Amino acid sequence: MEIATANETRATKSSFFLVIVTYLAFISLGLPDGLLGIAWPFMSTRANVALDSLGVLLLGFTVGYLSTSSTSGKILKFVSLGMLLAISCVLTALSLLIYALSDAWYVMIVASFFLGAGGGAIDSSINTFAASRFSASTVNWLHAFYGVGATTGPLLITLMLTNRLAWYHGYIAVAAIQISLAVLFFFTQKRWQVSSASSAHDEQHSNAAYLHTLKLPVVWLYMLIFFLYTGLEQGFGQWLFTLLTKSRGIAEEQAGLWAGLYWGSLTVGRIIFGIALTRIPVKHVLTGAMAGIVGGVVLFTININTLTTLAGISILGIANAPVFPSLISVTPERIGKEHTATAIGVQISMAMLGGALLPGSAGLLSEEFGLEVIAKVFTIAAIVLALAYLLGANGSKRISRVN
Incomplete structure (x- = not known):
């Protein structure tokens, strides 16, 4: 003993x-x-x-x-x-x-x-x-x-x-x-x-299920969701300092603190939601987060004054916080346990593509239309993200059965 x-x-x-x-x-x-x-x-x-x-x-x-x-x-x-x-x-x-x-x-x-x-x-x-x-x-x-x-x-x-x-x-x-x-x-x-045995089993299962999983429409919908979410989360953080200093005339030291505020809000939000998710259903948290993402980006984009801009940055950071880990956690339920390994793999791949292509595309548009078009691109992405999530949350069981 x-x-x-x-x-x-x-x-x-x-x-x-x-x-x-x-x-x-x-x-x-x-x-x-x-x-x-x-x-x-x-x-x-x-x-x-x-x-x-x-x-x-x-x-x-x-x-x-x-x-x-x-x-x-x-x-x-x-x-x-x-x-x-x-x-x-x-x-x-x-x-x-x-x-x-x-x-x-x-x-x-x-x-x-x-x-x-x-x-x-x-x-x-x-x-x-x-x-x-x-x-x-x-x-x-x-x-x-x-x-x-x-x-x-x-x-x-x-x-x-x-x-x-x-x-x-x-x-x-x-x-x-x-x-x-x-x-x-x-x-x-x-x-x-x-565990090498477990890894080998998972790899064989993943290879067997890969093509079958990709035939499910709900998988493609969630790939879009991950693409847009990560593109928005990463892109906003990458362009925020440039927008504040080059387009809105904010001093570099102040803009640096505001960029830190964005990432800090994301961190604090994940700590808070890590506790809240033990009491609140993940579906309600994600729905509220999507509303917060749209609201935060819109407040930042309209740029009424310093207060609304700061509020938009903070709201967006906090609203982004629970999205990625929570979307991963609901994958078995919304796509099916037998498709989870493959689905998560392609979701993460699309997330990385979104993190590069969305902010990159926004940057290319800024050469023609000015830096503020970047904020408008993120606003459109946020709206499409929210709509895609609502479709996936409310219709995933139905569309997952479509061949």
């Missing part, structure tokens, strides 16, 4: 340690996303490219992300999860250093590919590990810690600017954090164990 109790205690301590390290990994995922929104105007000037070139950088990131997120299961056959995480963090750190130190545009594009590759490997592998080891509530908190990283990024660069340092010092600081995490993952390799 005493031996069993001792083993349980060691297992509990090991699990707690892994939870903490996993949270740190998600913070590291969010940090680069928060940095780019503030740094891009400075980066584009140094590289002598137009502001709408952000779409090229995002596309390179997305291609890199998809190249590893879609193949992480195969990569794990050759290296351990801990080693994969360590290598990914090193790759991310080197890419961030190139962003900080290079003014060659094509070199930055290559760096964006490897930054995405590092992030994709971390994201997919750590989510797979968490799903097999931790409770649903713990997994939900992972996304909150992503927000912690995304919030810290803008505040870090703003701190550099207010202390008469350059924006790229923020990238160097985050690269140092990534290296530290790489060391941590390397020396804790033995703790990162994923």
Whole structure:
């Protein structure tokens, strides 16, 4: 009995340690996303490219992300999860250093590919590990810690600017954090164990169900939802600083704080909704979130005064908070348990495409119609997102049976 109790205690301590390290990994995922929104105007000037070139950088990131997120299961056959995480963090750190130190545009594009590759490997592998080891509530908190990283990024660069340092010092600081995490993952390799038998079973099931799942109309509807949501969440954060400084005449330090407010609202919202979802049905939370997303974007776009703009930023951040993890959680119910693995895979892939293509397309339109068209694009995306979600929520059982 005493031996069993001792083993349980060691297992509990090991699990707690892994939870903490996993949270740190998600913070590291969010940090680069928060940095780019503030740094891009400075980066584009140094590289002598137009502001709408952000779409090229995002596309390179997305291609890199998809190249590893879609193949992480195969990569794990050759290296351990801990080693994969360590290598990914090193790759991310080197890419961030190139962003900080290079003014060659094509070199930055290559760096964006490897930054995405590092992030994709971390994201997919750590989510797979968490799903097999931790409770649903713990997994939900992972996304909150992503927000912690995304919030810290803008505040870090703003701190550099207010202390008469350059924006790229923020990238160097985050690269140092990534290296530290790489060391941590390397020396804790033995703790990162994923059941290979389970992974093989899941892969076989996924391959068998893939084409059948894609025949379901509801799957395509939710792919659209993920595309629009992630494009809006990421795109707004990436363009917010540029819109405030280049179009609305807000001082850089103030705009940096407002960008931090957006990501901070997203983080606080995920903490709040992580608790609220234990009492409120997820359907009601998502419906309210969609209304908040539309309202927040509209308030920001009409730009009546400083107060309404700030309110729009905050509302949008809070409303975005529960959407991604909650949509993932309702996938088995709305699409079917037998289709869950494949559906989640394509949803996440579409989310990454949306995160690159929607803000990139908005940037291209801004060259012809001015920067404020970006806010209008996000408004249209928010409205279509809300309508698509309502259709999926109210008619998923009916349309999932259509062949």
